[in-house]
Amino acid sequence: xxxxxxxxxxxxxxxxxxxxxxxxxxxxxxxxxxxxxxxxxxxxxxxxxxxxxxxxxxxxxxxxxxxxxxxxxxxxxxxxxxxxxx
Numbered sequence: 541x542x543x544x545x546x547x548x549x550x551x552x553x554x555x556x557x558x559x560x561x562x563x564x565x566x567x568x569x570x571x572x573x574x575x576x577x578x579x580x581x582x583x584x585x586x587x588x589x590x591x592x593x594x595x596x597x598x599x600x601x602x603x604x605x606x607x608x609x610x611x612x613x614x615x616x617x618x619x620x621x622x623x624x625x626x
Contacts, residue, residue, distance in 0.1 A: 561580060
């Protein structure tokens with residue numbers, strides 16, 4: 541496998557992960573963090589960090605919009621559940 545093929549496969553897998561998360565909005569970030577140790581915000585941070593390493597202008601908010609498929613505030617308003625009392 542060439543480096544270009546590997547990169548294409550990784551990109552396809554990442555896009556599929558984003559689609560899966562988008563199709564399962566009922567899965568809250570806290571659930572992801574508790575079970576997997578990462579969440580949508582982590583993906584956005586990693587995306588932004590990778591962009592910074594390549595001197596591309598993708599800040600954290602822009603990366604969150606890519607990961608969430610909409611501005612974070614809009615996603616939060618539509619899909620984030622209230623924190624249950626402890």
